[in-house]
Amino acid sequence: NAGVTQTPKFRVLKTGQSMTLLCAQDMNHEYMYWYRQDPGMGLRLIHYSVGEGTTAKGEVPDGYNVSRLKKQNFLLGLESAAPSQTSVYFCASSYALIEQYFGPGTRLTVT
């Protein structure tokens, strides 16, 4: 039982490049979330999903897109990376709004 895993762990992008972050969970959770964490800003919700095929915007969705084609996977895409998107990205999952489980994070630097 791996819990929540994130791929990749680290990435460096140049401005304008695109990439996809993958989150996978093996707990059969319905709810999945993408957060970013910046110094002094705490955790902010980017997008979330309440089930396969559904997505919704969080607090800071601009510049990001998501997809939930399979229940166990939640993908976060950056179409044209900007330096302001340099951050640590965390994925989490939960059964309904009960206890959240977090992945180890992806450290992204955009130069």
Next chain:
Amino acid sequence: KQEVTQIPAALSVPEGENLVLNCSFTDSAIYNLQWFRQDPGKGLTSLLLIQSSQREQTSGRLNASLDKSSGRSTLYIAASQPGDSATYLCAVDNYGQNFVFGPGTRLSVLP
């Protein structure tokens, strides 16, 4: 809009002390409140979950209480140890949609 604050922002105590961390939220209509621990450069680890029908939860040296009517939760750590040094975050559900996090309290326990 649900907002979560945590006081103090940072705390330094000698080993063995009992301590209290505070979490406040603006909208009392929550379903759950969850306390997390985050070590530097790591993901979040769930410590305690308090559901809206509960007033407190205990795990080992940790005790969390919830007073929905006043919009407050406290995390009590008994007999603190250097290994307790970390950032502690609380999160509340946001109108049944997702979670809102506080900025965290950075705890240092000195040997």
